[in-house]
Amino acid sequence: MxxxxxxxxxxxxxxxxxxxxxxxxxxxxxxxxxxxxxxxxxxxxxxxxxxxxxxxxxxxxxxxxxxxxxxxxxxxxxxxxxxxxxxxxxxxxxxxxxxxxxxxxxxxxxxxxxxxxxxxxxxxxxxxxxxxxxxxxxxxxxxxxxxxxxxxxxxxxxxxxxxxxxxxxxxxxxxxxxxxxxxxxxxxxxxxxxxxIAADLSPVPRGSMLEPLLAWLEENCEKDLTLDDVAAHAGLSTRTLNRRFREQIGTTPLQWLLRARIRRAQYLLEATDHPVDRIADQVGFGSPASFRDRFKRVVGTSPRAYRGSFQRA
Incomplete structure (x- = not known):
């Protein structure tokens, strides 16, 4: 045996x-x-x-x-x-x-x-x-x-x-x-x-020089922001902005923004009954298909399956 x-x-x-x-x-x-x-x-x-x-x-x-x-x-x-x-x-x-x-x-x-x-x-x-x-x-x-x-x-x-x-x-x-x-x-x-993984695990690094900018990105993640928009809000050139993100965050500004949108989507899937297509629009994705693809790559499952497991009563 x-x-x-x-x-x-x-x-x-x-x-x-x-x-x-x-x-x-x-x-x-x-x-x-x-x-x-x-x-x-x-x-x-x-x-x-x-x-x-x-x-x-x-x-x-x-x-x-x-x-x-x-x-x-x-x-x-x-x-x-x-x-x-x-x-x-x-x-x-x-x-x-x-x-x-x-x-x-x-x-x-x-x-x-x-x-x-x-x-x-x-x-x-x-x-x-x-x-x-x-x-x-x-x-x-x-x-x-x-x-x-x-x-x-x-x-x-x-x-x-x-x-x-x-x-x-x-x-x-x-x-x-x-x-x-x-x-x-x-x-x-x-x-x-x-x-x-809990979606609110302090996505904004405390004490970072970029903390105010990251908080602003969290609040405005549904908007159609470009790298130039982010750099202008930070008062930096795009080159300096990219360098500081790599040094302090370990990723690019737009990649961080995408993850922020997915975190917001996780919250909406848990806390609301909004259709998945509506949530895709609410968090700033250009199309439901691109949202589903990005969500799957980041979270490891589909938005619908995630909601089925974690939606609050």
């Missing part, structure tokens, strides 16, 4: 820990027999999980017998103990499949196994992962990344996406579909993490 070892480290996130236990533990093959044996293992006899204390039945030696090792997220992404790094590396060398949920990616990154590979984690932790492990190509916009032997997923519910993906890899769509029904979860979700 396929053995799944779930690695519980101090400050393990209970939701991330429970997800693989429940999903893999309930999966059945067409004949009704269990598809997986799930083992919870840890480096010590007792694990502090913040809300409770966990007593794993297995130690790190369970990783050497596992076909798949799942590393749940932790509330604190502290340094990873050497014995844990050695055990995870040994499991990989033996051929085990390694997968992380949420900030569990920090554990895989600490082993060096993610160097040169694309990976993801919870969007809020992505900048820290990229800064701490610059050899890892961090993609904060996706729900999970499959590199074959190594997989990483975003936070919380994305762990469900990852587990269902692994079941489909192992046993096909029929078994995975049944597992998704038991989890009350679609087998595939549209879009990526970008749709779940």
């Amino acid at each position: 396929h053995i799944v070892a779930v690695l519980a480290l101090p400050q393990v996130v209970p939701f991330d820990l429970a997800t693989p236990i429940e999903v893999f533990g309930r999966t059945r093959l067409p004949g009704g027999e269990p598809a997986y044996e799930v083992r919870i293992c840890g480096p010590t006899a007792e694990i502090d999980a913040d809300a409770f204390t966990l007593r794993p039945r297995w130690g790190l030696e369970a990783l050497t017998a596992a076909d798949t090792v799942i590393v749940p997220g932790r509330s604190e992404v502290d340094e990873v103990p050497d014995e844990v790094i050695d055990a995870v590396r040994a499991a990989a060398a033996r051929g085990a499949r390694l997968a992380s949920i949420c900030t569990g990616a920090f554990v895989l990154a600490a082993t060096g196994l993610l160097d040169g590979l694309r990976a993801t984690t919870h969007w809020a932790a992505a900048p820290q992962l990229a800064a701490r492990y610059p050899r890892v190509e961090v993609d904060p916009d996706v729900l999970y990344v499959d590199n074959g032997q190594l997989l990483t997923s975003a936070g919380a519910a994305a762990g469900l996406d990852l587990c269902l993906h692994l079941i489909r890899r192992d046993h096909g769509s029929e078994v995975a579909a049944q597992a998704s029904r038991l989890s009350v979860m679609p087998l595939e979700r549209e879009g990526g993490q970008a749709q779940f």
Whole structure:
């Protein structure tokens, strides 16, 4: 039987820990027999999980017998103990499949196994992962990344996406579909993490010399503004304006304006019943088609699907 070892480290996130236990533990093959044996293992006899204390039945030696090792997220992404790094590396060398949920990616990154590979984690932790492990190509916009032997997923519910993906890899769509029904979860979700990033996460950098200009752009993003219009309002040449945006914001004025329009559109989709075509006009897009294309590229899903997930009651 396929053995799944779930690695519980101090400050393990209970939701991330429970997800693989429940999903893999309930999966059945067409004949009704269990598809997986799930083992919870840890480096010590007792694990502090913040809300409770966990007593794993297995130690790190369970990783050497596992076909798949799942590393749940932790509330604190502290340094990873050497014995844990050695055990995870040994499991990989033996051929085990390694997968992380949420900030569990920090554990895989600490082993060096993610160097040169694309990976993801919870969007809020992505900048820290990229800064701490610059050899890892961090993609904060996706729900999970499959590199074959190594997989990483975003936070919380994305762990469900990852587990269902692994079941489909192992046993096909029929078994995975049944597992998704038991989890009350679609087998595939549209879009990526970008749709779940809060639209009001301080898009105007505080203390920046450009702060007044950016606030003005936010207030007037629906207008048909050109680069010359923006430069004139700032009292700068277009060349100086572009240079300051690159230095302080890391993008161009018009690209920033487009993102501001998408943020406004997200709010309108959540808070109003306005038709999508009307919202496209309200936020300054020349056509509904161009709005839908830009929204999809930035948010990772369509305006209609976004509204279906986030519209307020």
